[in-house]
Amino acid sequence: MQIAIVLFDRFTALDAVGPYEMLCRTPGAETVFVGQRPGPVRNDRGDLALVADHRLDEVPAPDIVVVPGGPGQTAQMENGTLLDWLRTADAASTWTTSVCTGSLLLAAAGLLEGRRATSHWLALDSLAAFGAEPTGERVVTDGKFVTAAGVSSGIDMALTLVGRIAGDAHAQAVQLGTEYDPQPPYDAGSPRKAPAALVDKLRAGSRFILR
Amino acid sequence: MQIAIVLFDRFTALDAVGPYEMLCRTPGAETVFVGQRPGPVRNDRGDLALVADHRLDEVPAPDIVVVPGGPGQTAQMENGTLLDWLRTADAASTWTTSVCTGSLLLAAAGLLEGRRATSHWLALDSLAAFGAEPTGERVVTDGKFVTAAGVSSGIDMALTLVGRIAGDAHAQAVQLGTEYDPQPPYDAGSPRKAPAALVDKLRAGSRFILR
Numbered sequence: 001m002q003i004a005i006v007l008f009d010r011f012t013a014l015d016a017v018g019p020y021e022m023l024c025r026t027p028g029a030e031t032v033f034v035g036q037r038p039g040p041v042r043n044d045r046g047d048l049a050l051v052a053d054h055r056l057d058e059v060p061a062p063d064i065v066v067v068p069g070g071p072g073q074t075a076q077m078e079n080g081t082l083l084d085w086l087r088t089a090d091a092a093s094t095w096t097t098s099v100c101t102g103s104l105l106l107a108a109a110g111l112l113e114g115r116r117a118t119s120h121w122l123a124l125d126s127l128a129a130f131g132a133e134p135t136g137e138r139v140v141t142d143g144k145f146v147t148a149a150g151v152s153s154g155i156d157m158a159l160t161l162v163g164r165i166a167g168d169a170h171a172q173a174v175q176l177g178t179e180y181d182p183q184p185p186y187d188a189g190s191p192r193k194a195p196a197a198l199v200d201k202l203r204a205g206s207r208f209i210l211r
Numbered sequence: 212m213q214i215a216i217v218l219f220d221r222f223t224a225l226d227a228v229g230p231y232e233m234l235c236r237t238p239g240a241e242t243v244f245v246g247q248r249p250g251p252v253r254n255d256r257g258d259l260a261l262v263a264d265h266r267l268d269e270v271p272a273p274d275i276v277v278v279p280g281g282p283g284q285t286a287q288m289e290n291g292t293l294l295d296w297l298r299t300a301d302a303a304s305t306w307t308t309s310v311c312t313g314s315l316l317l318a319a320a321g322l323l324e325g326r327r328a329t330s331h332w333l334a335l336d337s338l339a340a341f342g343a344e345p346t347g348e349r350v351v352t353d354g355k356f357v358t359a360a361g362v363s364s365g366i367d368m369a370l371t372l373v374g375r376i377a378g379d380a381h382a383q384a385v386q387l388g389t390e391y392d393p394q395p396p397y398d399a400g401s402p403r404k405a406p407a408a409l410v411d412k413l414r415a416g417s418r419f420i421l422r
Contacts, residue, residue, distance in 0.1 A: 012232070013228050013231060013232055014228055014229065014231075014232035014389065017224050017225055017228040017229075017259075018225065018228075018229075020224060020225075020259060021223070021224055021225035021362065021363075024256055024258065024259075030258070031256070031258045031259070032258065033258075033259065040251070040262050045235055045242070047235065047241070047242045047243065047244075047264070048228070048231060048235075048242070048244065048261070048262075049261070049262035049264070050259070050260070050261055050262075051251050051259075051260035051261075051262065053258070053260070100390075120390060121390060138390075138392065138394050139394070139396075149390050149392075150388070150389060150390025151232065151388075151389040151390055151391070152232075152366065152389050152390055152391040152392075152393065153390055153392075155363065155393070155395075156393060156394050156395060156396065159395060159396055159397070160396045163396055163397070168397065169409070171396070171397060172397050172399035172405060172406070172409055173399075173409055173412070173413065175395060175397050175399045175400045175405075176399050176400060176401070176402070176405045176409060176410065176413055177361075177362075177413060178225065178361060178362040178363050178400075179311075179331060179332060179349075179360050179361025179362055179363055179364055179400055179401060180362070180363040180395055180400040181349065181360075181363075181364075181395075181400030181401040181404060182363065182366070182367060182393035182395065182400070183349050183350070183367050184366075184367060184370060184386060184391055184392075184393065185350075185367065185370055185371045185374055185382070186370070186374070186379065186382060186383045186386050188383035188384075188386045188387050189386045189387060189389075189390055189391040189392030189393070190387070190390060190392040191387070193392060194383060194386075194387045195383070198380070198383055198384055198387060199387065201384070202384065202387060202388060
């Protein structure tokens with residue numbers, strides 16, 4: 001089972017590595033980081049580089065596609081090479097997934113029309129422009145499309161998917177192995193839970209925190 | 212404020228990238244991935260590579276040290292270059308931190324003697340051999356040493372530290388920006404919560420899931 005995780009300039013690292021760390025533990029998984037060019041791909045802050053081991057066209061038919069988000073997503077919205085690859089890969093895939101603003105790339109490729117989907121809470125409204133139906137849930141499954149909300153939500157998305165593919169018992173083993181028993185020191189992780197003033201502040205100047 | 216994240220062969224990717232994604236958002240943070248040699252460093256499964264942008268000796272006095280764990284930690288326990296660097300860096304640091312079996316490297320460097328500390332639940336007992344006092348908590352702070360339990364716990368550790376350094380309001384902004392509102396599909400993320408049979412299975416054959 002081949003899992004392709006797409007990298008592009010200025011992606012958000014946890015969007016890619018969170019799902020990776022869960023999905024790579026699916027029995028029979030072969031995980032491949034792909035990019036337009038092979039080699040190091042810098043993240044949204046420029047101080048982290050993950051290596052794309054293969055070009056997109058070397059991995060044309062993965063079983064699972066994972067598209068992270070990040071500030072760099074904007075520049076990719078008109079990247080025909082990437083959008084074409086997403087369409088081709090999706091035609092072969094069993095599961096097509098995204099984290100954060102990665103769903104906007106799936107949407108721009110025309111894959112989410114009429115589908116329920118999610119994204120980073122600050123980007124959620126943008127999905128509708130592509131004919132998707134935005135929902136504020138953390139993990140949204142519609143057919144073979146599994147989209148996750150912002151950054152850290154890819155972990156929940158991927159663990160959910162491990163359960164669908166390999167069964168609940170295996171997914172629980174992955175959860176225990178990665179000691180995924182989250183205990184955030186605050187309860188401000190969604191716009192419904194954070195102080196309203198903080199939500200407004202991020203809405204007004206979101207780049208400071210997203211970048 | 213310089214944050215050094217240590218990479219070594221066969222580290223666990225989320226151990227490093229989870230804390231990174233939180234800590235890099237501390238005001239004034241400059242994050243540097245360091246390794247014995249600069250260049251790509253492969254993780255525990257060999258299918259992910261993060262780039263070490265600097266050699267250890269190029270970053271002798273970081274403000275924060277982050278040591279991930281992973282199966283590769285075992286081979287590092289007698290790596291004098293790394294252990295020497297940990298001691299030197301710790302002498303200058305404001306915070307010295309670890310995730311998962313990274314705490315065993317801090318312990319091997321002699322830094323956790325008489326300190327309360329944690330590690331991956333399967334490795335917890337090993338801490339005592341180095342004079343540390345193992346505790347099963349997810350995030351343990353003892354003086355300037357902040358150790359986290361397995362893999363995913365580095366996110367909680369780092370967000371806790373962001374709060375200590377930059378204040379609760381900023382840490383909540385980071386939590387909201389990264390939409391860290393975890394909703395695991397199962398409740399099996401610690402040996403106290405997972406089915407006993409599963410805990411026994413991982414104890415018996417832990418390599419299958421940790422590797």
